Amino acid sequence: MLWNASNLTGYAIEATDGSIGSVVDFLFDDREWTIRWLVVDTGIWLSGRKVLLPPQAVATPEVPQRAIPANVTMQQVKDSPEIDTDTPVSRHHEGSLYGHYGWEPYWVGYPPVGAGLAPIPQPVETTPPITGEDEADEGDPHLRSTGEVTGYYIRAKDGDIGHVEEFLIDSDNWTIRYIVVDTRNWWPGKKVLIAPRAVTRVDWAEETVDVELTRDQVKNAPEYDPTQAVSRLYEERYYGYYGYPRYW
Incomplete structure (x- = not known):
């Protein structure tokens, strides 16, 4: 199903044990034109903090409820690495997020996007394939914001x-x-x-x-x-x- 990105903005993200906030933006790869991250504003729950969730963590949006189910817990989101979503997101930051949630990152290829919700993950050690610390800390030049573009x-x-x-x-x-x-x-x-x-x-x-x-x-x-x-x-x-x- 095709969705207007702006229409999905404002949809609530429903974790397995409660709401964690609402979608405010999407980060996509301008080479493959694939959504890499949903940007979620946690509102007053976490004092206005924004967090990133990969598409592997969410299911199909539900129109009547204006909600998107996510197979993560509120505690997992609360404990996730803090990232400034208003600045370019580096591969190092992406790797730390995937490591926190226990999934291999998208550049490894599992779980595949669109295959349905992955099981609730357990934390594992995951590091991205990088060639040096400077490169790891640089913002990914191919990761774009739909709101910005x-x-x-x-x-x-x-x-x-x-x-x-x-x-x-x-x-x-x-x-x-x-x-x-x-x-x-x-x-x-x-x-x-x-x-x-x-x-x-x-x-x-x-x-x-x-x-x-x-x-x-x-x-x-x-x-x-x-x-x-x-x-x-x-x-x-x-x-x-x-x-x-x-x-x-």
């Missing part, structure tokens, strides 16, 4: 074409399927989708997302209606228009 300009091969308005997240495997682009600065009222496969670069300094498309390609793409769910029929038109191989 929202608003970035989309730069086609022949000029700007709009800005990032939203991300559509597939909760089956916690990948970003589409970037929603608002093109109203260039022609009235149209919104379109761009698949991450078209992205060649995300530039923090210039706040741009470069794509391998031309402005005309984007302009003539199937229009996206944000009031309607993305249907498989629409996706077939979309992938047929760009000539992309289907992901399903």
Whole structure:
């Protein structure tokens, strides 16, 4: 199922023994366009502290309850390593979190995202594969915040074409399927989708997302209606228009 990232913001994270806070952001890898971490604001429970949870720890969002079940305990979250989520997250920090929860990190490959909730973990010693302390302490340049990238300009091969308005997240495997682009600065009222496969670069300094498309390609793409769910029929038109191989 595809979810607007902004709609998931505010969903409560329900641990096995109580609520631990609500989702305020997502951190994704801009090479694979996979959600690596859910950023959770613990509110008054932990004096406004923010914590990170990997997708392996959560189940499918529940719409009526506006909640996301998580297979961790409140005590585990309370005892997790404190990380400043407003600064770049380093591989060292990621390794310490996975070690705390007892799962092998995503760069090892288990548990697979989308395979369902993993068992409640037990703490183990886990260290990430790094080449040196300096590299371990540097922020991962490919780990991006959906909140930060929202608003970035989309730069086609022949000029700007709009800005990032939203991300559509597939909760089956916690990948970003589409970037929603608002093109109203260039022609009235149209919104379109761009698949991450078209992205060649995300530039923090210039706040741009470069794509391998031309402005005309984007302009003539199937229009996206944000009031309607993305249907498989629409996706077939979309992938047929760009000539992309289907992901399903």
